[in-house]
Amino acid sequence: MQMIVNGIAINYTDEGRGVPLLFVHGFPLSRGAWQKQIDALRSSYRVIAPDLRGFGESQTKTGAVPMTQYADDLHALLQLLNTGPVVLIGHSMGGYVSFAFLRQYPTMAHGLVLVGTKAGKDTPEAAAARRAMAEKVQARGVEVVIEAMAPKMLAADNHDRAMAEQVRGLMASSKPEGVIGALLGMAERPDATAELARISLPTLVITGANDTLIPSTESEKLAQAIPGSQLNIIPHAGHLVAFEQADKFNHILEEWLDRAAFPVLVGESR
Numbered sequence: 001m002q003m004i005v006n007g008i009a010i011n012y013t014d015e016g017r018g019v020p021l022l023f024v025h026g027f028p029l030s031r032g033a034w035q036k037q038i039d040a041l042r043s044s045y046r047v048i049a050p051d052l053r054g055f056g057e058s059q060t061k062t063g064a065v066p067m068t069q070y071a072d073d074l075h076a077l078l079q080l081l082n083t084g085p086v087v088l089i090g091h092s093m094g095g096y097v098s099f100a101f102l103r104q105y106p107t108m109a110h111g112l113v114l115v116g117t118k119a120g121k122d123t124p125e126a127a128a129a130r131r132a133m134a135e136k137v138q139a140r141g142v143e144v145v146i147e148a149m150a151p152k153m154l155a156a157d158n159h160d161r162a163m164a165e166q167v168r169g170l171m172a173s174s175k176p177e178g179v180i181g182a183l184l185g186m187a188e189r190p191d192a193t194a195e196l197a198r199i200s201l202p203t204l205v206i207t208g209a210n211d212t213l214i215p216s217t218e219s220e221k222l223a224q225a226i227p228g229s230q231l232n233i234i235p236h237a238g239h240l241v242a243f244e245q246a247d248k249f250n251h252i253l254e255e256w257l258d259r260a261a262f263p264v265l266v267g268e269s270r
Contacts, residue, residue, distance in 0.1 A: 002057075022049075026095075032170050057173065066185045155210035155238040158236070163243075204252070211238050212239070219231060234248050
């Protein structure tokens, strides 16, 4: 499906009925990273998964894309889809976008799932590295990011070659302008740490025990700071935990959703 959102063609999946779940993918991926969750949950929930601008099948413009722009896009899409409040599920950069979304549209979320992400902003060194990578992408294309990121997405002891190729495929559709915009936007994102204690939504924090991009200690910090949150660390999983250990991830997510018993509000179920 495709919708014009803030002047950009955004492609998205919208399947099922019930409480709406909004899945926000990480960098430099696409909504396909959530396909195993879409397949598992669409019989019980309304599952919405967009390609963020510049990723997957969605268009973009040139220049830095702040996390607030992705949040604005998501909100505009939800308004067009008449969802009402959603359970917001963000992986990695999708977590950064989720913090921006909560800051800007607090009444549009009634649950939060943070997957392999963190609240802190980039160190000066990390921000400089992102800008340097953006220059490489400008010169050589998205392949430089795929070569750098793909080997770090799965656990080091995962030797499933077919899965590794699938991960590369999830990155291959990213547009150079989209990757550059996201790199520059992440380098400039604010620190959300001070906001964690004020999150009053039911919150689930999930990470892979073998995540080397955003170590599980970052998820532990999130869970310690967000009142009443639940932390699950999934063994034998790297950064792309929901894809690599989908059955375990889905079980944890479904149990948490069942316990939370989010209401279906007017407009949500279609």
